[in-house]
Amino acid sequence: MKKAERLNQELFYLNNKRRFHLEDLTIEFNISKRTALRDLDELSEIGLPYYTDAGRYGGYTLLNQTLLPPVTFNVQEVQAIFFALSGMKGLSSNPFEKSFPQIQKKLLETLPRKQQQGIDSMASAVYFYSTAPVKSVANLDIVMQSILNEQALSITDTQHVVRKSIIQVFELFYRNGIWFCSAVDLVTHKWGTYRCDKLIEISLYDGQVELFSNAELQQLQDKYEATYHNIQFRCVVNKAGRDHFLRDHYPNMRLVEENDKAYVCGGYNITEETYMVEYLLSYGKNMKIEYPESLAKKYRDYLTGLLE
Template sequence: MPKSKRLMELMMTVNRKRKFTVKELAGEFGVSSRTILRDLQELSELGVPLYSEVGPHGGYQVLNERVLPPIAFTEEEAVAIFFASHALRHYSFLPFETESSSALSKFYNYISGDIRDRIDEMKNRVDFVSPQRQSAFPHLGILLDGAVRQRVIRIEYESREENLCRDIQPVGIYASGGLWYCPAYCFRRKDFRLFRCDRILSAALLPEAEPLDHRDVNLSNWKTRIRSKRHGADCYVELSKMGVELCEPELSRRVPMHVREDGSGYLEGSLPLEDIPFLARFFIGLGREATVKQPPELLDEIKRGLAELTEKYNRE
């Protein structure tokens, strides 16, 4: 096997293994231990973070910050990957903001000049617009890490009345309408809740806390795990075709949406009572494009809001 090919396969092998010995690699590649030692030295000089341990149970291991082996991309794949990352540039806060910027910079700088020229031409032809928000989301990284690693996190949360301390186990994070949200199991409520990430004032891991086994819970099914129904209300809203288009990005994760063949539709499902003030303001903004049928609490809040608006403009 040519040395260049052996080094490439060796790089992929050591990245895949948690721990290994020189003897194991020598047997796997059919070369001497001395050759493997030289190859490992070359990989180390290329930036692969190898760590050696001495003793009867020693060997080599790759540090946590692994360096991925080179991957060959077609031109179309390279352009697609660049724009997949480029699409997030309007978000001021991302879970891996620094790393994303660094990865995109490396990717752009190391592709060939003609592909760079093509990307430069396309930058001003394609855009992915998201609403600009003044809110800060500094805790996205720890929330996502808590979801992936099944960790308990203590947060200070800003509610309408006061700041609350909560121990949560995140399900994940998602962006909608320029805001980030975190569905999580709340240990105080003993149920799943949805938290707005810009209202999380602080977040810290609780290593001593015992997490629940929620590995089967994810962003697509967490609502089905909500046990507490006493704070919910049945909702039904008729939508015009335009109403469907306006509601889909804002409400599709809150209330199930059903779309008819003609493009009109309706919202039907359970909603938390604490969402009613937001939903009332939202449906007032939709005007004739939405007709709320229930719950009565939402109808009352809409009427109250319209009365306040009428009084305001009558005064002025």
């Protein structure tokens, strides 16, 4: 292990400790006491605050653990970070959009001039084309905060009818220009998928309510998927259809490959039948519905309606 890499790992190792002994470093990193002492001197110079405890059983005590230890990246890792940040710009909204310019500015300022020029060249040569955003969404940061802190949200949902609810969000996901969240209504205990752009008056709920653990939320989602999407379907797809599925599919669908053939399988609810047909139409000639017949008939009727 190179010295710079070892110092970086030592910073992370010590960051979660209040006290430590020299032997902790020698054992953890398989180094000598002399090397450990030299490492501590260098760690002190780059900002690790500690003092030596006197006495036979003394050691070291960290003074301040509020700052994250510095992290070193090679050129490829830095390029990967900027590449990821550039990709996130294509989203209509995101929970961290106010932080992105600051992150990019801080990262760029820490780089040598030559690497800055390399990042600028990459930015001018790489473009991300994604689905045009349907609508900008406010308060995604509050939704994310509620997930991370396991808090309830007070919302007003306007997607079908205007309705106030207290929900606990399990996950946040983005597809085709729209942010969604999966959540349980804490009053009715019903699971649902909410369009975030249809939610208004979002705030953290500070009232008394019984929350679910992450494991319980996962169980509720699994039960919902198994019972709500109760009509099974299967479609055979060719190679182009397989590629189409990999680019665009929903959580209630999966790709099955057997006997040199590929199938799109899954389940849907009867209320989603028209939406299913519209989705399957996007495959064109690269897909054929095997079952159920009701879905195939709906598909044919839809095509007939288009021709008329």
